[in-house]
Amino acid sequence: MTAFPHWNRTPDPFRELISADAIAQRTAELGAKITADYQPLIGAADVVVVGVLKGSVVFLADLVRHIALPVVLDFIGISSYGDSTVSSGVVQITQDLSRPVEGRHVIVVEDIVDTGHTVAYLLQNLATRRPASLRLCSLLHKPARSERQVPIDYLGFTIENLFVVGYGLDVSQKYRNLPFIGYVEQP
Numbered sequence: 001m002t003a004f005p006h007w008n009r010t011p012d013p014f015r016e017l018i019s020a021d022a023i024a025q026r027t028a029e030l031g032a033k034i035t036a037d038y039q040p041l042i043g044a045a046d047v048v049v050v051g052v053l054k055g056s057v058v059f060l061a062d063l064v065r066h067i068a069l070p071v072v073l074d075f076i077g078i079s080s081y082g083d084s085t086v087s088s089g090v091v092q093i094t095q096d097l098s099r100p101v102e103g104r105h106v107i108v109v110e111d112i113v114d115t116g117h118t119v120a121y122l123l124q125n126l127a128t129r130r131p132a133s134l135r136l137c138s139l140l141h142k143p144a145r146s147e148r149q150v151p152i153d154y155l156g157f158t159i160e161n162l163f164v165v166g167y168g169l170d171v172s173q174k175y176r177n178l179p180f181i182g183y184v185e186q187p
């Protein structure tokens with residue numbers, strides 16, 4: 001494994017919740033499952049992996065390298081947090097897809113499903129674009145905060161009700177580059 005700079009390894013001011021090695025192993029397993037599920041569909045329609053900006057980028061980059069199929073990558077920006085640690089409940093598309101997804105198999109890659117409002121809105125929005133299929137892959141799920149049930153077809157980890165950072169997740173746009181997932185300790 002590549003050594004990370006010392007400053008990027010320390011969990012301070014966070015406590016490590018999920019190690020870089022555990023994330024790598026689970027990401028490889030999810031990529032293998034997606035490959036197995038979509039292998040029979042190749043040739044019928046493109047598989048489009050849609051990363052939800054910005055939090056999913058690190059996870060998506062590792063995940064697609066474990067999908068042994070030709071895939072098309074696209075991105076959508078959506079937010080309900082801003083710089084806060086709590087969802088505002090107001091969902092905003094900040095960047096739309098670059099190409100239509102009609103008739104294509106779409107896999108949405110999300111960093112975390114928290115209340116479910118943001119991802120439910122996104123899935124409803126994408127469903128109106130008539131994809132051949134629409135599935136959700138999320139690195140994390142926080143069921144204690146769920147207010148809307150959403151189907152998570154490919155799930156990395158279920159976590160407690162903690163505010164988490166690292167591996168793409170941020171606090172005020174910082175710490176996305178930590179190689180592990182940590183949580184903010186309450187004083």
